[in-house]
Amino acid sequence: MSKNIIVSNRLPVQIVLENEKLAVFPSVGGLATGMKSVHADGDGIWIGWSGLEETQLTQKNKENVEKALLKEKCIPVPLTQDNIDDFYLGFSNKTLWPLFHYFTEYTSFENSQWLSYKEVNEKFAKVVLDNSEDGDTIWIHDYQLLLLPELVKEHRPNSKIGFFLHIPYPSFEIFRIFPWREQLLKGMLGADLIGFHTYDYERHFLSSVKRILRLEVNFNQIIYDDRVIKVDSFPMGIDYDKFYNASKLKNENTQAEKSDLQIRLEEHHKSASGTKLILSIDRLDYTKGIPNRIKAFEYFLNQYPEYKEKVRLIMLAVPSRSNVPQYKRLKRETDELVGRINGKFSTVNWTPIWYFYRSFPFENLIDLYTSSDVALITPLRDGMNLVAKEYVATRTNQDGVLILSEMAGASKEMNEAIIINPNNFEQFSNAIKQALEMSEEEQNSRMKILQKRLKRYNVEKWASEFMKSLSNTNKNQKTVQATFFSKNEKENEIKKFKKAKNRLILLDYDGTLSSFKDNPKEASPDNELYELLDKISSQKNTTLSLISGRDKETFHNWFPNKKYTLITDHGVWLKKPEQEWEELAILKNEWMESILPVLENFADNTPGTFVEKKEYSLAWHYRKADPELAETRTLEVNTVLSSLIANHDLSILNGNKVIEIKNSSVNKGKASTHLLINTDYDYILAIGDDYTDEFMFEELPDYATTIKVGFQKTKAKYYIKDTEKVRAFLIELF
Numbered sequence: 001m002s003k004n005i006i007v008s009n010r011l012p013v014q015i016v017l018e019n020e021k022l023a024v025f026p027s028v029g030g031l032a033t034g035m036k037s038v039h040a041d042g043d044g045i046w047i048g049w050s051g052l053e054e055t056q057l058t059q060k061n062k063e064n065v066e067k068a069l070l071k072e073k074c075i076p077v078p079l080t081q082d083n084i085d086d087f088y089l090g091f092s093n094k095t096l097w098p099l100f101h102y103f104t105e106y107t108s109f110e111n112s113q114w115l116s117y118k119e120v121n122e123k124f125a126k127v128v129l130d131n132s133e134d135g136d137t138i139w140i141h142d143y144q145l146l147l148l149p150e151l152v153k154e155h156r157p158n159s160k161i162g163f164f165l166h167i168p169y170p171s172f173e174i175f176r177i178f179p180w181r182e183q184l185l186k187g188m189l190g191a192d193l194i195g196f197h198t199y200d201y202e203r204h205f206l207s208s209v210k211r212i213l214r215l216e217v218n219f220n221q222i223i224y225d226d227r228v229i230k231v232d233s234f235p236m237g238i239d240y241d242k243f244y245n246a247s248k249l250k251n252e253n254t255q256a257e258k259s260d261l262q263i264r265l266e267e268h269h270k271s272a273s274g275t276k277l278i279l280s281i282d283r284l285d286y287t288k289g290i291p292n293r294i295k296a297f298e299y300f301l302n303q304y305p306e307y308k309e310k311v312r313l314i315m316l317a318v319p320s321r322s323n324v325p326q327y328k329r330l331k332r333e334t335d336e337l338v339g340r341i342n343g344k345f346s347t348v349n350w351t352p353i354w355y356f357y358r359s360f361p362f363e364n365l366i367d368l369y370t371s372s373d374v375a376l377i378t379p380l381r382d383g384m385n386l387v388a389k390e391y392v393a394t395r396t397n398q399d400g401v402l403i404l405s406e407m408a409g410a411s412k413e414m415n416e417a418i419i420i421n422p423n424n425f426e427q428f429s430n431a432i433k434q435a436l437e438m439s440e441e442e443q444n445s446r447m448k449i450l451q452k453r454l455k456r457y458n459v460e461k462w463a464s465e466f467m468k469s470l471s472n473t474n475k476n477q478k479t480v481q482a483t484f485f486s487k488n489e490k491e492n493e494i495k496k497f498k499k500a501k502n503r504l505i506l507l508d509y510d511g512t513l514s515s516f517k518d519n520p521k522e523a524s525p526d527n528e529l530y531e532l533l534d535k536i537s538s539q540k541n542t543t544l545s546l547i548s549g550r551d552k553e554t555f556h557n558w559f560p561n562k563k564y565t566l567i568t569d570h571g572v573w574l575k576k577p578e579q580e581w582e583e584l585a586i587l588k589n590e591w592m593e594s595i596l597p598v599l600e601n602f603a604d605n606t607p608g609t610f611v612e613k614k615e616y617s618l619a620w621h622y623r624k625a626d627p628e629l630a631e632t633r634t635l636e637v638n639t640v641l642s643s644l645i646a647n648h649d650l651s652i653l654n655g656n657k658v659i660e661i662k663n664s665s666v667n668k669g670k671a672s673t674h675l676l677i678n679t680d681y682d683y684i685l686a687i688g689d690d691y692t693d694e695f696m697f698e699e700l701p702d703y704a705t706t707i708k709v710g711f712q713k714t715k716a717k718y719y720i721k722d723t724e725k726v727r728a729f730l731i732e733l734f
């Protein structure tokens with residue numbers, strides 16, 4: 001039976017060891033709180049870090065920790081102090097976290113920490129491999145484990161691997177700064193499905209994949225070797241019923257059952273009628289915009305002094321990553337700001353800010369959510385922000401107002417909140433006023449819509465949508481319908497080849513025998529290739545022909561006096577050994593006059609592209625262009641050309657990073673059948689890599705062995721990875 005495995009840096013529970021005694025606490029942070037309910041229901045396991053330092057543990061403690069975690073269906077990945085310093089506090093939280101949240105000035109790039117990041121990802125991989133079988137479904141989470149999908153995929157090719165990023169994915173201009181960007185992207189591409197909270201993060205990721213790895217992206221699918229990787233957005237929800245029911249239940253509490261916090265909150269309301277509470281809850285993190293929020297609150301009090309003594313900001317900041325210097329500084333700054341503002345505005349009856357620096361148990365969170373008239377959630381950047389959603393879920397009377405930063409992923413689905421730019425203090429302070437003065441009807445109507453969506457798209461739905469999408473990836477996993485040669489098939493092929501009495505070998509050039517260069521002129525044959533071709537053509541009963549879209553002059557210079565046939569310009573020219581060039585088709589080329597300037601215009605407007613003028617065709621090459629610009633331009637080129645070529649018997653070939661306009665009546669299919677006239681071959685082998693070679697695959701007789709280089713869709717029977725493998729295969733044959 002295959003099982004489901006969740007992997008994240010932090011487990012949903014944290015173990016604390018004090019005086020040899022184990023205590024188990026729930027983890028804070030959106031990932032742990034969100035996924036916990038998903039995990040609780042299933043029968044899978046969760047792999048992650050227990051929060052302990054590995055060398056602290058005696059053998060006995062280690063066993064006890066494992067036992068305690070196993071009860072929670074968790075398996076620990078042990079981290080040493082060095083791992084915690086360099087991988088967790090270091091690379092994860094001093095490099096990836098600030099960079100992905102657009103805090104470039106906080107981002108450090110330390111090679112030693114990168115090495116540690118790789119080492120710990122390998123450590124996680126080992127635990128995953130030790131606890132899984134090929135075929136299990138593995139769901140990996142977040143920025144601490146970006147390399148893990150690739151490490152696991154290598155050993156679990158038949159497992160479906162999902163990856164979800166809980167934080168923002170930054171725009172290409174930010175991501176490109178990162179020194180190890182290729183490795184990170186390739187690490188993520190080990191997954192079969194990659195999920196983000198919002199479409200914007202997804203779009204940024206795809207843009208990096210296109211520009212940095214230069215991979216083909218079709219809508220939201222990435223073609224990577226022979227795999228298709230799906231990318232999609234899944235906005236994470238919360239356990240709606242848990243928050244809703246807890247707050248419903250709370251309404252029924254008798255005075256004696258109330259928490260101390262609840263009693264104090266009620267006292268606040270009683271102390272002066274009409275006073276209101278504004279709530280803010282976050283981990284103490286610079287991305288959450290806490291100092292900014294305090295300053296904006298001060299701005300509000302100055303702008304609308306009538307609210308002094310009438311409103312109170314209750315601010316919960318949960319300690320987080322406190323060994324990272326920026327977090328230490330933030331703590332100091334927050335303390336000072338709260339002190340200054342309370343000092344400035346407080347009266348005998350009123351302190352404007354109630355500030356807590358600790359974490360609260362669930363019951364107290366509910367007290368805070370249900371007692372606050374306004375929730376002020378104003379991060380500078382936030383992947384999602386679940387607190388905003390939790391606040392909404394607890395408002396069982398459908399009152400209360402949410403003010404939400406447009407920089408939080410949650411803002412994309414929570415339109416009925418008051419959405420603000422947290423850097424605009426004017427807007428900030430007006431939003432507070434608007435929230436405090438909002439009519440009950442308006443509160444209700446906004447809340448209703450918000451609640452409806454959160455209830456429907458809850459965390460369970462989120463997880464099941466992700467899993468459903470992950471299980472569907474299987475169907476379109478392979479990019480090509482053709483197959484690799486199996487060992488048996490290859491042996492048969494060699495036998496067939498050896499037995500044959502008259503053999504024809506048709507080889508395309510670029511992308512088949514020689515790999516692509518930025519400038520096509522540089523892709524000239526090397527000595528190894530000359531030797532290989534000479535060897536093939538010197539065999540008995542063997543006709544070798546190169547069949548290419550290249551122009552005749554180039555091939556004439558590259559392959560003078562050779563013992564093999566040359567077919568150029570997609571089949572316009574043919575040269576047999578020791579014979580003159582013959583023209584297979586008599587073609588006109590006057591059309592070029594009108595089309596050349598159009599293509600040149602595109603070349604001028606699209607940096608990195610150029611026009612190649614051949615005798616009978618024109619080719620616009622865009623290999624070096626920015627891939628996203630090229631995507632738009634190729635569409636434009638195709639549209640413009642389609643109208644120009646009408647009535648000219650011309651066709652547009654969309655090749656590998658090239659668009660070529662040529663006469664419709666010539667193609668490699670016709671040229672290759674020309675070679676079959678008057679000769680009986682009992683063995684035909686054709687290898688080619690691009691769209692233009694498909695004509696050849698199509699027109700050759702059924703018994704021909706046709707091979708596609710690369711992983712695009714094809715009519716060929718087999719495929720092979722790249723030019724190197726083609727050469728190796730030919731060496732094996734001959």
Ligand SMILES: O=P(O)(O)OC[C@H]1O[C@H](O[C@H]2O[C@H](CO)[C@@H](O)[C@H](O)[C@H]2O)[C@H](O)[C@@H](O)[C@@H]1O
Binds near residue numbers: 034383
């Ligand atoms: O594990 P820590 O270093 O203590 O940090 C706590 C978690 O913070 C981050 O949460 C993110 O995930 C939330 C749910 O998807 C999302 O709402 C929020 O915007 C994110 O910041 C982090 O991604 C987790 O890995 C941490 O465990």
Ligand SMILES: O=c1ccn([C@@H]2O[C@H](COP(=O)(O)OP(=O)(O)O)[C@@H](O)[C@H]2O)c(=O)[nH]1
Binds near residue numbers: 360387
């Ligand atoms: O004292 C606290 C304060 C908050 N939270 C939880 O921490 C999570 C914070 O997640 P969010 O997505 O808002 O931000 P993150 O901390 O993940 O960046 C929410 O589920 C809160 O309920 C908690 O468990 N204890």
Ligand SMILES: [Mg+2]
Binds near residue numbers: 510511512690
């Ligand atoms: Mg080719």
